[in-house]
Each structure stands twice: as structure tokens, then as C-alpha cells.
Amino acid sequence: MTASVGTPLTASAGLSLRRNFMWTLVGNIFYALCQWAIIIVLAKLTTPLMVGQFSLGLAISTPVIMLANLQLKVVQATDVHRAYRFSEYLGLRTVTTTLAFFVIVAIAGVISHEPKTMLVVIAVAVAKSIESMSDVFYGLFQLHDHLDQTGTSMMIRGALSVTAMSTALYFTRDVLWGVSAMALAWFTSLLLFDARRGQRFLATEAQTPGWIERWKLLKPRYTFSRQWTLTRIAFPLGIVMTLASLNMNVPRYFVQSAMGETDLGVFSIMAYTMTAISTVVDAMRAAAVPKLARYYVNGKMDSFRSLLAKMGGMAAALGVLATLGILWLGSQVLLVLYGPDYASYAGVLVWLTAASGCSAVASLLMGGLDSSKRFRVQVPMFVAVVATNAIGCAILVPRFGLTGAAIASLIASAVHMAIAFVLVSRVCLTPGGRETMLPALSDSWGSGL
Numbered sequence: 001m002t003a004s005v006g007t008p009l010t011a012s013a014g015l016s017l018r019r020n021f022m023w024t025l026v027g028n029i030f031y032a033l034c035q036w037a038i039i040i041v042l043a044k045l046t047t048p049l050m051v052g053q054f055s056l057g058l059a060i061s062t063p064v065i066m067l068a069n070l071q072l073k074v075v076q077a078t079d080v081h082r083a084y085r086f087s088e089y090l091g092l093r094t095v096t097t098t099l100a101f102f103v104i105v106a107i108a109g110v111i112s113h114e115p116k117t118m119l120v121v122i123a124v125a126v127a128k129s130i131e132s133m134s135d136v137f138y139g140l141f142q143l144h145d146h147l148d149q150t151g152t153s154m155m156i157r158g159a160l161s162v163t164a165m166s167t168a169l170y171f172t173r174d175v176l177w178g179v180s181a182m183a184l185a186w187f188t189s190l191l192l193f194d195a196r197r198g199q200r201f202l203a204t205e206a207q208t209p210g211w212i213e214r215w216k217l218l219k220p221r222y223t224f225s226r227q228w229t230l231t232r233i234a235f236p237l238g239i240v241m242t243l244a245s246l247n248m249n250v251p252r253y254f255v256q257s258a259m260g261e262t263d264l265g266v267f268s269i270m271a272y273t274m275t276a277i278s279t280v281v282d283a284m285r286a287a288a289v290p291k292l293a294r295y296y297v298n299g300k301m302d303s304f305r306s307l308l309a310k311m312g313g314m315a316a317a318l319g320v321l322a323t324l325g326i327l328w329l330g331s332q333v334l335l336v337l338y339g340p341d342y343a344s345y346a347g348v349l350v351w352l353t354a355a356s357g358c359s360a361v362a363s364l365l366m367g368g369l370d371s372s373k374r375f376r377v378q379v380p381m382f383v384a385v386v387a388t389n390a391i392g393c394a395i396l397v398p399r400f401g402l403t404g405a406a407i408a409s410l411i412a413s414a415v416h417m418a419i420a421f422v423l424v425s426r427v428c429l430t431p432g433g434r435e436t437m438l439p440a441l442s443d444s445w446g447s448g449l
Helices: 017-045 048-069 072-077 086-111 115-143 147-172 175-206 211-216 224-259 261-272 275-297 301-338 346-371 378-400 402-428
Strands: none
Touching: 017 048, 017 147, 017 175, 017 261, 017 275, 017 301, 048 086, 048 115, 048 175, 048 224, 048 261, 072 086, 072 115, 072 224, 086 115, 086 224, 115 147, 115 175, 147 175, 224 261, 224 378, 224 402, 261 346, 261 402, 275 301, 275 346, 301 346, 301 402, 346 402, 378 402
8 A cells, every 4th residue: 555645644543642751751761770770880890991981982972873863753753744754764864874883983083092992982883873773763653652662662672781781791891892782782672673563553554464565664765855855854953962962972072081081981970870860851851842832833822831831840840859969968879879989979970960950941941942843943052052061161171170070061051041941931922823844745655655
């Protein structure tokens, strides 16, 4: 069965907003705990130098992969009229991810001349590339309102990665083998869960009975004109996510340059401790944006402002409580989780926790920008935030070390929160009622999906 452009298709009845939120929250929390467990295992079974090598791999790979992803998941999940086929999203992602991998390798060669560090960075790049391919299937699941598939995939991937890395590190005490095992675990999850579940949704749409034909639906499709148009549509979102990732990693770059990979490992341990805040906030934002969008499109601005204010208030409360808790128990938390080598850095953790609180408020306020289709305006906002972070690190890291990097992060997060508040306030003063859709292309779908 073929479908014409502009015809919505439904694979199955989707889940409710509440159930999708719960699956997103549970999946994110479980995956974040698994990533946190990986950091703990690294701290326990390796040296701060190896933690620093792993962190450098993430710091180099993540911004490049974010740009290459072009936030296709967001574009795909909102492509209700099926302007593009899944095979076209998949084809574009394979091209951009391949290019990103070689860019990461080139950057690693320029930044570090230590062969072992370069190999670790390359191994991290392989793992992040595999993760990027899973992201395309997450967009397919979200399009069909089945975030239970995304949540389940994240839990499987998280559990496999912890098991694989822990086992490899236990026997080798070598971070390179640990990251390689994690990459293999992610590839297993992609192949056995994401791809299998994805082809079921595609087969239901296409009404394809044979299993060979069903798996052919996962074959990437390359059409330059259509995918170039798709790239132009998605590019601003890719820039936004790249800048956001770059902002998170700016302090790591300065710490690595001024103090070395061992201190970078310590700083990364402090930063990873605060993933709990971002995990909860990300789930709140993912669940609230569709409702905010409906309020905005329907002109219900009182409801729009009310929900946005509640979200911002909850994020602020979460940040304040977390900061007070770290002020009180920071040293004990670090001692229990990571050992005595890290317990003396509680002051750094306090500053980073406060920065996470400001970022949480900014992130939820940006949900208002997303729901009202204010994508481009986020680019200059993040340029300002990254510039603030870089200037702060350039001034403070040489003078105050890790504490200076944490303070610079707080300043940048406060600027982010302030700009987001101004931009969202302007949105709240508009009458609403506008909606932006992907342009339906005139190209024929041809045969199949």
C-alpha cells in the first residue's frame, strides 16, 4: 500500500499524555541512573585520568553529534502529514552521522596527541553514532504517541551499557575496553529492539505482510533534493542543540586545557552528579510542550501562561532544594558515591547545583518557545550564553581552578534563565492562534514507504 503526501497515517492507537509522560520520566530516570552508575564504576575501578579521557570523548563527540542529528526527532515527531518518509529521515541521519564521526576523529587528532586518549575518544564517537541511529526510531515512536517504546529502549540500553562496561572494567581496568563494550551493548539494543519495533509500526502503516518486505522498510532512502530541503528545515534546531551541548562542555574544555585530564575527570564527576535535576526537567518539558502548543494555537493564553508559570515555579523549587541539600550533605554524598578522593570538592558541587537549578528554570521556560514555534530566536540566545560561559571560564578557571569553572557555569545559567524569561514574556503577550507546519512537498511518494 502506498500513501500520498499529506495523508496522516496511524499505526495504532497512541497512549494518553499522562502515560507518555510517565514512560518518558521512568525511561529518562532509569537511563540517567545507569549513566551515573557508569561514572561511579569508572571512579571506583579506574583512575581520574581515565575518567578524564572518557569525559574528553564525550565533550568532543556530543556537540558534533548534536549538530549532525539536526534534531530530526522533533521534526519527525511533528510531521503529522507525512511530508517525508521514515526511510528519508533514516537516510539523512546515516549521512550526517558518518560525517560527524570523521569530524570527531579529526578534532581528537588536533586536541590530543596521546594515542590512548585518541582511541578512547574514537570509541566514544562510535558509541554516540550508534545512539544517534536509535534517536531516529525514537522520533518514529513519538510520532505514533508510543513513548513506551522509547522508555523501554532507554531502559534496555542503560542496563546493557552498565553491565557491559562494568564487566569490561572489572577484568581489564582499562577505559578503552569499557567504552568499546558499551558501544557493543548500544548496537545490540539498536538492532534487537529499536529496529524490530520500528519496522512493526512501518509495516502496519504499509500493510506489508511478509517479513522480508517488512525489513526492507528500514532501508535508508537517498533523494538529494528532498533531503536537502529537510536539512534546511531542521538546521536551526540542530544549531540550538549544538550550542546547548557546547555550553555544557565549555568548562570542561577550559579545565582540560589549563589543568589537565585528571582535574577534568574530577570536574566531570561533580557535573554528572546533577543529572537528576535535568532528567526530571526534561520529562516535564516533553510532556508539557504538546499541551502548551494546543493552548497557544487555540488562543488560550491564560492557560498557556498559567501552565508555564507552574512549570517554572516547580523547576525553581527543585533547584533551591537541591542546592540547600548539597550545602548540608555535599561532602558525605561525594564520599559515599565516589570515595575520599572526591569528598573535598563539595564546594564545586554546590556551585554546579545552583547552576543546574537556573538551567532547569530556563529549560522549562524554553518549552514555551518551542510550543509557539520560536526556534530561530533560540540561536542568538544560546550564542550569548555560550559566550558568557567562555568569557567566565577564561577569567575564572586560571585563578580559581575547578571552583572558577563552576562559578562560570552558574553565571551562564543565570544569563540563560534571564533571556529565556524575557523571550517567553513576549510570547505571553501575544494573542496566540498561530501554527506552523512542515511544508508538504510536491514530489510523489513513489512505491512503498
